[in-house]
Amino acid sequence: MSAVMQPTGEPAGFDAWGDDQHARVGFFTDTSVCIGCKACEVACKEWNLIPQDGQEWTGHSYDNTGELSANSWRHVAFVEQEKPLHANGDGTTGLRWLMESDVCKHCTHAGCLDVCPTGSLFRTEFGTVVVQEDICNGCGYCVPACPFGVIDKRHLPAPDALPAFLGTKEDGRVWKCTLCYDRLKGGHEPACAKACPTKSIQFGPLDELRQRADERLAKLQEQSWNGAQLYGRDPDDGVGGFGAFFLLLDDPEVYGLPPDPVVPTAKLPEMWRNMATAAAALLVGIAGVVALGGRK
């Protein structure tokens, strides 16, 4: 299992799977047809037996989930705007309501996977990024390493956690979307894609999805949709392209997404080199300080 980042668009370590290898699959989430029904959130919770994430009314339009987390692997965002859907002013309404089902991007170069010290996070034969929950020891390093704020630690009690007197009641591990790895192995599509009534969430081979997305973007441009753009489609972006990419109707930050995300690992080689120099300097520096001036 190679964990060294490769400069090409192929997910790191992906080609090491040999016989098991499949075409890389992912999601294309087309928010122009999202009706904000949250069937994706519910289907995901039901299939993956995910606990509830807190009964808290946010007042943020119809979004009471708030964000992706260990207990919300699909999150529908709602943004109300005083802007028409179409720019050509043809009998349109001056309001629009953006709705977007957010999910783990299953990045080509995944920060979470790169920094995972136990090898728990790995690249599957489908090109997806999955946490092995029997290996994760809850170090939490992946949490700040994700440029999108997806993966998180679960603090709720776990069925197999150590007894309370040992002080660890919490689940303590990190959780995120698995792209329904178990369903993929069974030849099925992920639960959210299956439940989505309007095919906002589309599942399939990634290159096919990318093509579809390009066509969709062209069509929306023809119809003068305001702000239509693809997010994460380009294999040359800062994470090598997303395994789950989007068609958005406004800038990413409107939806809480980073406008120019780069996997932290991109700078790691230079960081290691820098550290080596610093370490050497420390060695020499301490020795020097001791040497100069003798005992006094």
Next chain:
Amino acid sequence: MGSNMAENHPVGFQWVMEARERGAKVIHVDPRFTRTSAMATKWVGLRAGTDIAFLGGIVNYILQNELYFEEYVKSYTNAPVIIDEAYTDTEDADGLFSGWDPKQGQYDVTTWSYEGMETHGSAGQREEGFSPKGEQSGHGGHGGGLSHGEPPSEDPELTHPRCVFQILKRHYARYTPEFVAETCGVAVDDFLYVCEALAQNSGRERTSAFCYAVGWTQHTMGVQTIRSAAIIQQLLGNIGRPGGGIMALRGHASIQGSTDIPTLYNILPGYLPMPHTEEYGDFDNYVEANVAPTGWWGNFREYWASLMCAYFGPHATEENEWLFEHLPRIDDDNSVYWTLEQMLEGNVKGYIIAGENPAVGNANGKANRLGLAKLDWLVVRDIVEIESASFWYDSPEIESGELKTDEIATEVFFLPAASHTEKDGSFTNTQRMLQWHYKAVEPKGDCRSELWFYFHLGRKIKSMLEESEDERDKLVNLLNWDYPVHGQIDEPSADAILKEISGYRTETRAPLSSYKELKADGTTACGCWIYSGVYQDGINQAARKKPHWEQATHVAPEWAWAWPANRRIIYNRASADPDGKPWSERKKYVWWNGEKWEGIDTPDFDETKPPDYVPPDDAKGPDAIAGDHPFIMQSDGRSWLFVPQGLEDGPLPTHYEPHESPFENALYSQRANPRRQQHKDAWWDPYNPVADEEGADRFPHVLTTYRLTEHHTAGGMTRSIPYLAELQPQMFCEVSPELAEQEGLEHGGWATIFTTRAAIEARVLVTRRIPPVTVQGRLVHQIGLPYHWGVRLLTSGDSANDLLHAALDPNVHIMETKGLTCGIRPGRRPRGKALQRFLDELRSYATEERLEPEEARKT
């Protein structure tokens, strides 16, 4: 309009999205900008309760600009028919039609009839001298009946001043774009956009469809609102054609089924009317009152007899007139709110609530809970203990002290119910389609399905009454009740019941193929004539699951089964012209091939009846319908622009203000629907002062209630599930920034909303999606409330429906939830004694019955 399809029918809405992707214009007219509006090409925000004005404006636009589909209108509707010369319109009598009897508070409809004809009662229609109280006239949408197939008096050129077409024109003449703008609070341009879009997209080559739900029906003029759409669609030639029609988006998975195989007090399966005590002395009399001389209701006797054979097996015979004299009869309006009234007066001993939560879902929640507290016994069947079952210890009235637990004598039995995955059965959806579902898991513990409950209840009652000599117990003993059971808990076979519903030959048990095979001689049994054929050839047609991409056409008739006879679009003969040729190649659906009717759907017409068939004078039943009249359930085979008989409140829709509104009627002195039902002298149903009445300024805002995708109706199914509850975890109100500023409401804070019925509290969601509108020259604010919450379960809160009054539509006794008035103020609501004082002060302005100017003048 009157619906929010994306939020409440998300799965069905995918087809709207597909249409949109192919270039269809999706227009959403609604007081709120909802998730449906977000997907629409155009949203028009109108004042809640003014749909008739808006739709009437469209009718007027079509008529004035001659945008109607002329050939369709002339040939297929009753536009040419001349109406009785005694008829006068609301335009002539300041808001009333001819025949208004102010003492009785109802219409005598004889002046609405076709000239030269005695309109004959349809199924469920009252006769002369017959008290109309409680009987829903013309229920089931089949309208009145005519004595002959063809009206005696018509003008094919549509010029006669008393022909329906001209009456229509006069009736709607004042529904100008300006009137619509002023009344509905919309911009003239937006209104014209809608008119143009509809008109351009109708005709030979194109069709337009309406989708509606309770935003239209839950009004004191609800039925007339749907009638308005029916007029538009008839004028534009959109009925019976692919891509046209008026789709009723029903409230849950099988509400259509619950009226087909009814849970309504006054109809029997297939919309046969319950016998009434008055004037139905014997069976022949009953049939006479209900059989239509012409059209498919002509076979009423056959449907009835077959139903009785299903119920009573060999005990029901032609000789004993199908046990008619032993049957229970209704003698009054036994609808929900009438029953509530009786409960409050202590006249109802016992009540069974199954899969419903009236303590939260019905209008005027407090009255409902007080009513439950008056029962001797109550049975509640549900998957969780809902508010209707727990009212005796946790209702708001317990909190306020109006009810005390140990003073409530009601004995409550809560019986846990199985959920839909724990039983076999069918759902009948909004498209009249029966879809079978299979049991996936056994119900846990004591949970039982509806079938199990009613079957074993019936079985036990039968065995308890076996030895009885009492006359009234006879029928129970004669009931045919031997359904097969299976499994550990003796679950009755849903399959067997579907077979019975579909119908069979009594001697051989051979399955029937359609209602045409039903006989009135005891040789056929059928549980519901419109469902006849669902078990055709001994195959459960409703269980067919061939996906549409494996079928030849988009009609996809091999997925499940739709009534009647698997027709997917009814009245589809209207998709062809009077000669039987499709109106266009693009919109061809069924056609006459020279020998018979064929098409991509089952033709909704006599297979071998040629387009040029003229019925002989003595023709009866279906044979009395001509070959170029597609509307075969109507006795003249035409669609009715003007309804001579069948409705309580007028042959034509008229703009009336809701029962509670901040405005006078811009057209008439008659402010609201004169025929609407009000609870006279009812202490439990006070009404807000309206328009310029004293105290109306305490309730200045328009209130509308609605559902969210995340919760289901009164919340029993969803507020108990953590991962659903967290999606909408608290009761909230939606207000505009302007209203928030005016009333001092803070986003994320609390507000108290109140009417003379109740005061509730909700979190404040300030949003631009429910803007104020300018009506009759002044700004009026609108407030939105989801109605899912009740006092218990994982997410709890105050119930919006506690605010509602129980004034009803006169045709169907439906409450007005979609447009009323209220007041609002910041902060949490008063409780205990303070609440009482607060409401007492508001009620000092209340009226118990709204006297309209017309009536006030008379008294």
Next chain:
Amino acid sequence: MTTSYYGRPVIKEPTWTWEIPTYFFTGGVSGASSVLSTSAKLFGNEKLSRRALYIGAVFDAISPLLLISDLGRPERFHHMLRVFKVTSPMNVGAWILLVNGGASNTAAVLELLGILKPVKLLAELVATLFGPPLATYTGVLVADTAVPVWHEGRHELPWLFGASAAASAGAAATMFMDPDDAAPARRLAIGGVVAEGTLVHAMELRLGEVGEVYHKGTAGKLALAAKALAGGGAALLATKGRKSSAAATLGGALVCAGELCLRWSVFKAGVQSARDPKYTVKPQRERAQQNGGSKVTTLPRNT
């Protein structure tokens, strides 16, 4: 005003608890102490060498306990050693800590017992070589995340942590020694504090807007405390540390406290920069605009 989604953070803040910034400190002490110990031995200060050796060993023993305590599943701590993975500074660091800790404790025990001198020397050598990596890798660890103030501080952080480690190691040694023998340790403490302070300043210069978190909230308070305590301690050591045992102890303690605060200020600064979406969005949006759009966004043609 930077656009955001209801003011919510874009990334997730670290879930680490108090053990981690404390570990930065203890790991720094042990890493630098190994080098201090060997240097002292090389240049003839046996007392200092032994003191530094024991200090380093003790802190090397405490460090893993801190890390294990922070884990969500502490009983699975050994999973850190399932792989060797260079893309994971935490993994590499676990190995470094294992080696350094093992070596320093081996050397300390052997020193105490006075046996196996060649083995002890080898252990000391290993600890010395792995010490500087131990003291500096944590800078890479925090920088190799999406946390804005950490990632943007990646040039300075390993140096900063190294200097802080040096100061701490020196200061710790002075606390437990006779001032007469502690001169190199004192020099190290003072020099480390100066270097650390300079590096903090340099880092803030380069950080731009996100650097403001070092002056706000808890991070700001801790940064100030770090300067005061470390500076005060260094000054005390410089003036009175040679003569007074009490001053040496106090001065050393103040420097240690200051360096602990320094580590905590970096930690809290990270958390604060993660919480405010503007620190993530603004620089990225600016970068995208400068580059004529970012590749993550594909716009329609001719836009």
